[in-house]
Amino acid sequence: GRDLPAIYVEHNTPKGDVPHTRHPMADRDDLLLTHVTHFNELFYDNGTTRTAVIEHGVVPPTVEWTGExxxxxxxxxxxxxxxxxxxxxxxxxxxxxxxxxxxxxxxxxxxxxxxxxxxxxxxxxxxxxxxxxxxxxxxxxxxxxxxxxxxxxxxxxxxxxxxxxxxxxxxxxxxxxxxxxxxxxxxxxxxxxxxxxxxxxxxxxxxxxxxxxxxxxxxxxxFGLDRFLADWDRIMEEETCASR
Missing domain, CATH: 3.40.50.2000 (Glycogen Phosphorylase B;)
Structure with missing residues (x-):
């Protein structure tokens, strides 16, 4: 985050004393902490670190439900x-x-x-x-x-x-x-x-x-790939531009 823009991606829910669980990247001014769910962003104590949420995107399975x-x-x-x-x-x-x-x-x-x-x-x-x-x-x-x-x-x-x-x-x-x-x-x-x-x-x-x-x-x-990739393109462009 000092020489190049940095984005830290957090996939997991907090552990331990959940209402007070501080994220390891809390109170950082040199990166963007990106969560994969709004729940995770809410329940972590992110301190003063800037945060964003980019939800999952999945490759569509090649089969459809039959439920027989x-x-x-x-x-x-x-x-x-x-x-x-x-x-x-x-x-x-x-x-x-x-x-x-x-x-x-x-x-x-x-x-x-x-x-x-x-x-x-x-x-x-x-x-x-x-x-x-x-x-x-x-x-x-x-x-x-x-x-x-x-x-x-x-x-x-x-x-x-x-x-x-x-x-x-x-x-x-x-x-x-x-x-x-x-x-x-x-x-x-x-x-x-x-x-x-x-x-x-x-x-x-x-x-x-x-x-x-x-x-x-x-x-x-x-949760389609088009939305997922567009979100990541946007956020990486924003972080790159902000660092110039």
């Missing part, structure tokens, strides 16, 4: 280690109304971990670290996308699922509450409401199609 399987798709990494962060403890309540397919890294030991926690024999299949194109193809066949993360930056897999046309059932926490409009899914902090929504969507494919179509329209407009 009345199952719920979940994409998380390391659900055994991260447990409450990823909402792993909530999964048995959803598995009681629809089978779960869990995709990601470190998911292979999930059924055993849940069994040891008192939830054996869940209707759950784990798909360990599939290539992205294969994972997208499998996601598109599931009825709805289940997002149980309590504390996370906005995941690219959630955006990709919406872009494919998947309806969303999600905890109304962090940026998801703003990224998923009410007519594209069901969001709540009340787990019973989400369980009822999961049951509804697995039983009513027409409703799932309707919500998923709205999710696709929103995601393509808000």
């Amino acid at each position: 399987l009345d199952r719920l798709a979940v994409v998380i990494n390391e659900p055994v280690r991260r447990r409450r962060v990823t909402g792993t403890d909530l999964m048995p309540r959803f598995a009681a109304v629809a089978p779960l397919d869990v995709f990601g890294m470190g998911v292979a030991g999930l059924p055993e971990a849940l069994a040891s926690a008192g939830a054996p024999g869940l209707p759950m299949t784990c798909h360990e670290d599939l290539p992205q194109h294969a994972m997208h193809a499998e996601l598109a066949r599931r009825r709805a996308y289940l997002h149980l993360c309590r504390w996370t930056s906005l995941g690219l897999s959630l955006i990709e699922a919406m872009t494919m046309g998947m309806p969303v059932v999600a905890l109304a926490t962090t940026e998801a509450v703003d990224a998923v409009p009410p007519d594209a899914g069901v969001l709540s902090t009340r787990v019973e409401t989400l369980v009822d929504a999961a049951r509804w969507l697995t039983e009513d494919r027409d409703a799932a199609h309707r919500l998923g179509a709205r999710a696709r329209d929103v995601a393509k407009q808000r």
